[in-house]
Amino acid sequence: MTKLTKAMCWELIAVNKDKVNKVGVAVYQKPISSECYEGRPQNDPPLCIESNDPNVAWKVPLQTCMHKVPIAAEVRRSKWPEEWSSRVEKAPYWLLTSHIGVYGKLALEDFTADFEHWKRVVNKSYMNGLWINWSNVRNVMDMRAIYGGFAAALREMKTWVMNVVSVDSPDTLPIIYERKLFGIYHDWCESFSTYPRSYDLLHADHLFSKIKKKWNMMDLIAEVDRILRPEGKLIVRDTVEIIDEVENILRSIYWEVRLTYSKDKDGLLCVQKSMWMPVEVEIITYAIA
Template sequence: MAHCSRCLIPWGQYDGVYLIEVDRVLRPGGYWILSGPPINWQKHWKGWERTKEDLNEEQTRIENVAKSLCWKKVAHRGDLAIWQKPINHLNCKTNPKFTQTPPFCPVHNPDSAWYMDIETCVTRLPEVSSNEQVAGGAIANWPKRLHMVPPRVTSGSIEGVTPEIFQQDVILWNKRISYYKTVNNQLGQPGRHRNLLDMNAFLGGFAASLVKDPLWVMNIVPVEAKVDTLGAIYERGLIGTYQSWCEAMSTYPRTYDLIHADSVFTIYQHKCEMEDIMLEMDRILRPEGSVIIRDDVDLLVKIKNNADGLNWDSQIVDHEDGPMVREKLLFAVKLYWTAPADIDQA
C-alpha cells in the first residue's frame, strides 16, 4: 500500500509521471490511498481557498491517470479515496476503457531504482495465463508470508538464489540470532532496542528471526551487492531500501538503536574508505546504541582500531561455529562523550 495524506503532489500533471512511479513500486493488487486536496473538495473548497472548478479539474486528471493505469477505484468515502492496481496486465491493453494507457516500458530490470530517472511508461508485470492469476506469484497473508519462499525466489528471478538457499538462510539466521543473544545480552534485553538497521540484509533473515521481539528492522540492500534481493524482502512483508555505503544515508542523525553489518566491509574493501563508513554508522547511531559487525578477522582488527577511535566500547568474539572460522564478530556500544572544553570554546 502507498498512502498520501495532504502531500500536495501534482498527481495528474506531467503526463501522470508521479502516479506512474507509484504504480511501479506497488505490487500486483496493491492499493493507493489519497486523502486531502482534491478529495472531497465539495466540502472543503472554501477552506482550501481554491475554486470548485480548479479542484474538480484536478480530481478529474487524477481519475483519468488512474484509469489509464488500469487501476480500479474501490472506495471513495469522505476524505479518502482508494484505488487498486490490477493483479496482472492481461486485460490492460484489450479493454476499451484503457485505450489511453501509457506505453509499457522497454524490457529492463523494473527494480532498478538507485539514481534512475522516473519514466512516463508503465512497468510491465510478469506474464500470466488467466485473469485470476497474480502476476509474479501470489503472496500469503501475514504472518505466513514471512516464512514462505518469496515468489521472486520461486520463479528464479533472483540469480543464484533458490528455494533451498532461502530455507538454509532461515535456519542460519535463527542460529545466529540465538548466538548473539547468548554472547551479548543486549539483544535479549526487552525494550533496549526498538529501531534496528541491517546494513546488508540479503533475504531479510536477520529481521525475520527477530520478528517476535518488540522492534523493527530497516533492511538495506547495498547497491554494490552481487544480487538484488530487495523485492524478496518486501514479499516477506519486511521493509527495506537501497543504499550505497560509500554515500551518506538519508536518515536523521542518532536514529538507530542497533546497527548490524554482515560482510559490509568486505563488499566495500576496494570501493571507499572504512573510516568513512564507520563515521556514517556513528552519525546515525544513538548514544549507547549497539553495533554488531561480522567480517573476516583481518578486516575486523582494523575495524576494532577505528571503533576505539570513535570511543566505542568494543570486543571481538569468535564465530558461532568456533574459533577456527576466519569470520569473527565485533560487538560494540557507542559511549556518551563530550568534547573537551578547549575544543568546545574554539
C-alpha cells in the same frame, strides 16, 4: 484526474466529501489484467516496451508508460503473497528452483540455508552471548541484508528492523518485501537518510571488507557513529583483519568492546557506543603565530 484514470483503466470505487471542511476523497482501483489496456481507443499513456524492466528501482528516470499486469504464475506480483507470519519463513513463489542464489546454491536452498543460519546465530549467540539487553533494543538496522534472514530471526522480538540492500549487490530487496519486512536500497559510500542517533543496534555482516575495496573505511565508521545512539550496540561479522582494524578505530574513540571472537579467518565483534565527546581545545594564537 477522472479522464486520466480512465485512460489508465483505473476504476472509480468511491467518492466522498466531508460536509464540514469540504475536502473530497476519491478511491480508485488498478486493473487486475491487461485486457483494458489493449482495448483502449488511444494508446495514451502508452504501454512500456518489453525491454523496460518494471523491477528496476534504483536511480531509474521516470517514464510516461505503463507495464502490463503480470499473469504468469512464476512472475513476480502475479498473485498475493502468503499471510503473516508464514510468509516470513517461506521463499517467494516466484523464486525459481533453477536460479542460483547469492551464496552459490540453488535459490530455494540458498534462501532456506540463510534463514536457518540466522535463526541459529540469533538464538545461540546474539540472545545470550553478547551482553545485550534486548528489552532496550527497538530500532535495528541490518546494514548488509541479503534475504532478510537476520530480521526474520528477530520477528518474535519487539523490534523494528531496517534491511539495507547494497546497490552493488544482487537485488534481493523484492524477497525482503515478499517476507513483509522493511528494506531499502543504499550505497554505503553515501550518508544514510536518517536522523542522527536513530538506531539502537547496527548489524554489519561482511560489509566493512567490501567497503574497504572501494572507499575509506573511516567514512563508514563515522556514519555508523552518527546514526547509532549513545550506548547503542554495533555487531560486526567479517574477516579477522577487518575486525582488528575496526576494533582499533572504535577503541580510539572510546567505544566499549563487549566481545571479540575469531575462528579460522572470520571474526565477530560487539561494541557499545560510549557517551564520550571530544574535549574542546582552546587555540592560543600567539603560540602558533
